Amino acid sequence: MISINSVRSLSVGAVVHASPQQVSCDIANEAVLLSMSDGEYYGLNEVGASIWQLIQQPRTVIEVRDALLAEYEDIEPAECERAVLSFLAEMIALNLVTVA
Amino acid sequence: MPHASRARSLIDPGRSQPVLTATALRANPTPSDRELLRDYAAFGGVLRSEIAFPELEIARRATRPDWTLLVELSRPSPHALTPLGERQVGAEHYRLWRAADGLRLEHSHAGTFDVSADGRYIRWYHQREALPELVRTIVLGPAIALALELAGFLCLHGSAVSLDGRASAFLAPKYFGKSTLATALTAAGGRLLADDLLVVNAGTPVTVRPGVASVRLWADTAAALPLDAISQTLIHGVKTTVTGFRDEALARTPTALGDIYLLSPVRADAGAPPVARTRLGPMEAAIALARHTKLPDSLVGLRAAGSQLATAAKVAASVPVWRLHVVRDMSRLEAIVRQLIEWSLGNDQH
Numbered sequence: 274m275i276s277i278n279s280v281r282s283l284s285v286g287a288v289v290h291a292s293p294q295q296v297s298c299d300i301a302n303e304a305v306l307l308s309m310s311d312g313e314y315y316g317l318n319e320v321g322a323s324i325w326q327l328i329q330q331p332r333t334v335i336e337v338r339d340a341l342l343a344e345y346e347d348i349e350p351a352e353c354e355r356a357v358l359s360f361l362a363e364m365i366a367l368n369l370v371t372v373a
Numbered sequence: 374m375p376h377a378s379r380a381r382s383l384i385d386p387g388r389s390q391p392v393l394t395a396t397a398l399r400a401n402p403t404p405s406d407r408e409l410l411r412d413y414a415a416f417g418g419v420l421r422s423e424i425a426f427p428e429l430e431i432a433r434r435a436t437r438p439d440w441t442l443l444v445e446l447s448r449p450s451p452h453a454l455t456p457l458g459e460r461q462v463g464a465e466h467y468r469l470w471r472a473a474d475g476l477r478l479e480h481s482h483a484g485t486f487d488v489s490a491d492g493r494y495i496r497w498y499h500q501r502e503a504l505p506e507l508v509r510t511i512v513l514g515p516a517i518a519l520a521l522e523l524a525g526f527l528c529l530h531g532s533a534v535s536l537d538g539r540a541s542a543f544l545a546p547k548y549f550g551k552s553t554l555a556t557a558l559t560a561a562g563g564r565l566l567a568d569d570l571l572v573v574n575a576g577t578p579v580t581v582r583p584g585v586a587s588v589r590l591w592a593d594t595a596a597a598l599p600l601d602a603i604s605q606t607l608i609h610g611v612k613t614t615v616t617g618f619r620d621e622a623l624a625r626t627p628t629a630l631g632d633i634y635l636l637s638p639v640r641a642d643a644g645a646p647p648v649a650r651t652r653l654g655p656m657e658a659a660i661a662l663a664r665h666t667k668l669p670d671s672l673v674g675l676r677a678a679g680s681q682l683a684t685a686a687k688v689a690a691s692v693p694v695w696r697l698h699v700v701r702d703m704s705r706l707e708a709i710v711r712q713l714i715e716w717s718l719g720n721d722q723h
Contacts, residue, residue, distance in 0.1 A: 296679030300686040301655040307663070307682055309675050314663060316656040337546075 283362050288373035290331040310368040395613040417582035418573050428587040428616055445498045449485040457674035483511045492520035518667045527573040527684040530669040533566040533581045534558040535624040536717040540581045544665040545636035552588050560599050561710045564624035575687045580627040587616040599702050625692050634697040635661055648712050650695040657695035659686040
């Protein structure tokens with residue numbers, strides 16, 4: 274379950290990586306994930322799918338944020354960082370992302 | 374903002390359940406049946422079988438079989454097996470294993486089925502106490518679905534009818550009325566393609582293979598439909614099996630898939646239309662198709678589930694997937710059928 278504390282506890286220097294306990298596929302700039310830990314499907318919108326693509330290799334949160342800032346022009350760095358942290362915290366809570 | 378949306382639980386207890394029934398259409402297959410090798414038309418191919426299938430048509434011309442069902446009198450060989458998954462449906466339990474030379478499906482009441490790695494051979498290990506109808510249900514359900522998945526097809530739990538050469542498919546758990554809709558559309562001039570196991574080829578165009586020319590209906594539903602116009606044979610049991618379809622009521626060749634409907638029954642409120650549809654976005658559509666596979670992810674395991682999901686996404690990217698809000702009221706079935714035909718023929722794009 275996502276919480277304020279879980280977002281706070283994820284530092285921008287943390288290295289995040291897509292969990293191997295899932296399968297995913299791209300569809301129309303979005304993505305669908307099937308988690309083997311809970312047997313549920315998850316849909317990622319375009320930005321979520323971009324993050325998901327980035328963390329197929331281990332990356333720091335800052336690297337993810339900077340890559341998104343380069344890709345999307347209409348977002349402030351602080352807002353982007355908050356959004357990335359929130360998204361990753363949710364994905365970690367769902368066992369879809371691991372933290373090194 | 375990035376967003377992950379949670380879909381409903383994958384494991385749907387209402388999906389793809391073969392029904393245990395005491396209605397035996399034929400004596401239990403015995404070793405003497407090994408002499409009875411017949412070729413049947415099924416799923417767009419030929420099933421050569423050592424078990425008789427009264428629900429299947431005899432293949433019209435001799436050809437190399439696509440699948441061969443053999444009855445083994447020995448016990449299942451103790452291969453080195455890797456467990457892939459399992460599934461409990463009521464009193465029935467399924468387990469799937471990967472073996473060196475294919476897959477092994479175990480069913481608590483029908484016994485063991487080995488499917489060869491190329492999907493061409495299914496071996497049933499004879500089990501005296503297994504009900505023959507159940508054995509056939511497993512063969513024509515999960516066992517042949519495994520063989521078809523090995524060949525790259527997407528196997529969904531649903532029905533389909535060809536309307537003027539364009540297939541409309543209906544996906545739903547049991548008891549949602551997909552067989553009723555398919556039969557009613559067939560009686561209205563469509564051609565039945567499939568019921569229960571829907572075999573989709575995700576090529577260009579996406580097509581549906583003809584399945585088994587047989588539909589099972591509840592007795593009251595069967596009584597309300599003009600079945601004499603489309604079928605010559607009704608077998609009355611726990612459900613009424615409609616078979617012996619007339620030539621003009623069957624689609625015998627792969628048919629381009631025009632629309633996929635996810636049945637969503639609604640109450641018949643006054644003033645509400647008998648049927649309405651809402652198109653799903655590609656992501657939601659892909660998830661919906663993946664959730665309606667004949668072989669659930671809990672059974673087939675991660676690798677096969679990923680393959681099914683990728684194929685489902687490919688289909689969802691090229692075929693409209695709709696949520697069909699349909700009233701549960703047989704007295705309005707005619708209006709529902711009329712609307713579905715109009716949509717299919719392109720007379721009404723709403």
